[in-house]
Amino acid sequence: MNVRILENAKVLGQEAAEFCAQELRRLIKTKGKARLVLSTGASQFETLESLVTMDIDWSRVEMFHLDEYVNLPYVHPASFRKYLTERFLDQLPIPLGEAHFVNGEGDLETNIATLTREIRKAPIDLALIGIGENAHIAFNDPPADFDTQEAYIVVNLDDKCKKQQVGEGWFDTLDDVPTQAITMTVHQILQSAMIVSCVPHKVKAHAIRDLFMNDVTNQIPATILKNHPSFTLFIDENSASEVDRELIGHLNS
Structure with a gap:
């Protein structure tokens, strides 16, 4: 695991975008193309804002x-x-060369089958995987399914996840948040050759603390990322505020 601590969300976004851009340029030069996974949410604003300006x-x-x-x-x-x-x-x-969206409307089984067929045509080169306030990755809320070999599944959202969506301003009330989502599975995420997580802001400090202080467990889904051979975590001073810097240094490889 490679950990980078930046001053704030803006600097984090710039540094993470340049890091990802370097990898995408390398892939395009050596392979002729790159397969990319993007995450969403308020924590990704600064990274995406910088990434679209990169020379790619x-x-x-x-x-x-x-x-x-x-x-x-x-x-x-x-x-x-x-x-x-x-x-x-x-x-x-x-x-963009090609974009494959997760479609939660209509025939979910068919939508998932189509996505699965497309994503498994070749390995994913780079995946930007956010970490939620409940330490979920994608919508794999705790206890996350670490066993399924499917690429995408339908999951039920837990209350802490729903509260995050309201807190970020996407919905007015908890009752407005949908109860289910289609999510890329933990298994499929881990098939990515490189994983980058951009996790700024104070509201993520507890999740980052749990990531560092616990062994791999599906009760803290993000801990599984520590097992990935090429995982880089970008955090800022706010999201790192509950973690002992010596522990970060010890785990930083």
Whole structure:
């Protein structure tokens, strides 16, 4: 695990974007293309804002994303398809090579089968995986399913996850948050050749503390990332505030 602590969310976003851009440029140069997974949410604002400005041949990048609410229309402000279209695709200087969205509307079984077929055509090169306030990765809330070999599954959202969505302003009340989502599984996330997690802000401090202070457990889903051979964690002074710096240094490899 490689840990980088930055001053604040803006600097974190800039550093993480440059780190990812270097890897994407390397992949495009050596392989001719790159397969990318993006996450969403308020913690990813600064990273995506910087990433779209990077000098990358986006026409050679194929994008997937992590999750989407079940039965939430694309036009809803909380739709992750809408989020990535407006904050990523529409901001690129040239069109993206290909984009595969998680669609939580219509026939979910067919939607999942289509996504699974596409994502398993070749390995994912780089995955930006956020960490939630309850330490979830994608919508794999605790206790996360570490055993399924599926690529995407339908999950029930726990109350802490729903409260995060309200706290970030995506929904007005807890009752407005959908009860289910389609999510990329833990197994599929771990198939990525490189994982980068951008986790700024004080509200994530407890989750980051739990990540560092616990062994791998599905009660703290993000702990599984520590087992990945190429995992880089970007945190800021706020999200790192509950962790002993000596412990971070000990685990930093």
